[in-house]
Amino acid sequence: MRQFESNIHIDRVRAMAEDKRPGRAPFIGIPIITEAGDRKCVIVPRKILQAAVTFAVSARWDDVNQRLILNGDKRSCYSLISQDAYRVRGELEKWARSQRKRSVSKSATPAQRKAAKIDQDIAKFQKQLYKLRTKRPVNPLCHAPREVEGDYLRNSELSWHQGKAVRVQLSHKFTAPALKTIRHIGIRSAGPMWKDLYAEAARIIGIDAISDRDKHPRITKLANGPSRHDYILSPEKYLARQQKPWRSKTAFDVEEMRTARLRYLELMSQCRAIQAQIDNLVKVKREALACL
Numbered sequence: 001m002r003q004f005e006s007n008i009h010i011d012r013v014r015a016m017a018e019d020k021r022p023g024r025a026p027f028i029g030i031p032i033i034t035e036a037g038d039r040k041c042v043i044v045p046r047k048i049l050q051a052a053v054t055f056a057v058s059a060r061w062d063d064v065n066q067r068l069i070l071n072g073d074k075r076s077c078y079s080l081i082s083q084d085a086y087r088v089r090g091e092l093e094k095w096a097r098s099q100r101k102r103s104v105s106k107s108a109t110p111a112q113r114k115a116a117k118i119d120q121d122i123a124k125f126q127k128q129l130y131k132l133r134t135k136r137p138v139n140p141l142c143h144a145p146r147e148v149e150g151d152y153l154r155n156s157e158l159s160w161h162q163g164k165a166v167r168v169q170l171s172h173k174f175t176a177p178a179l180k181t182i183r184h185i186g187i188r189s190a191g192p193m194w195k196d197l198y199a200e201a202a203r204i205i206g207i208d209a210i211s212d213r214d215k216h217p218r219i220t221k222l223a224n225g226p227s228r229h230d231y232i233l234s235p236e237k238y239l240a241r242q243q244k245p246w247r248s249k250t251a252f253d254v255e256e257m258r259t260a261r262l263r264y265l266e267l268m269s270q271c272r273a274i275q276a277q278i279d280n281l282v283k284v285k286r287e288a289l290a291c292l
Helices: 010-017 046-052 083-107 110-131 151-163 164-185 196-206 226-231 254-288
Strands: 027-033 039-047 056-062 066-072 075-081
Touching: 010 046, 010 056, 027 046, 027 083, 039 046, 039 075, 046 075, 066 083, 083 110, 110 254, 151 164, 164 196, 164 226
Parallel strands: none
Antiparallel strands: 027 039, 056 066, 066 075
């Protein structure tokens, strides 16, 4: 089996390190052949290699420790680690972009340089605008059924919303007169004119008459039932059979919806201010390029 020496010609390495031509990459790839005959490219930083070859008289590849050894006098003894190709690739791409940008900037006119600077400012504002993007809050009743937690919450919320007019009328025609009678006549008296109040409540609800099971003598005498005062305060529950829906903390939290709406309006105000700055910069750029 043929054996290869992994020695590297130091003059070739020095010529690569001391190359003074403009636009040299920050990393140098040195092709070598290992003792086993494998071909390999050693990637080292240019600045470190320049310092290493100053007093170096020999160079070799240590295949056991994976090191590039550059030996000289006592002041020069470097052991360079080959860099990872994937990490170096990212840095080289960044360096290449800066070189392209530099070459374009040198050949550009003052107006074009000004326009390029404005493009950078516009890009910064657009990045800020992208970060401020938010979803507009929507009433849960306007959501599609698949976007909420089932149809039950949606239907119960819709029923509660549609029954608002009935609750308001019951409050004016049933609760208010009954409380006024109790307040003026006294709790030990016969109380309100229940017959008239129940007739008015039935008319508001849209039924012929209030059933006996919903009247106060039956409701207030139930085990753990409400008092007469609480019964009068809740006609939507005991007469109209309207139950306030359970609201989910994620989809039907009214307070959270209000907070989200205020937060959305604040973000939209910031977005409009940033968009106005972008439009102004675009106008300035157009005027600068028009002078060419």
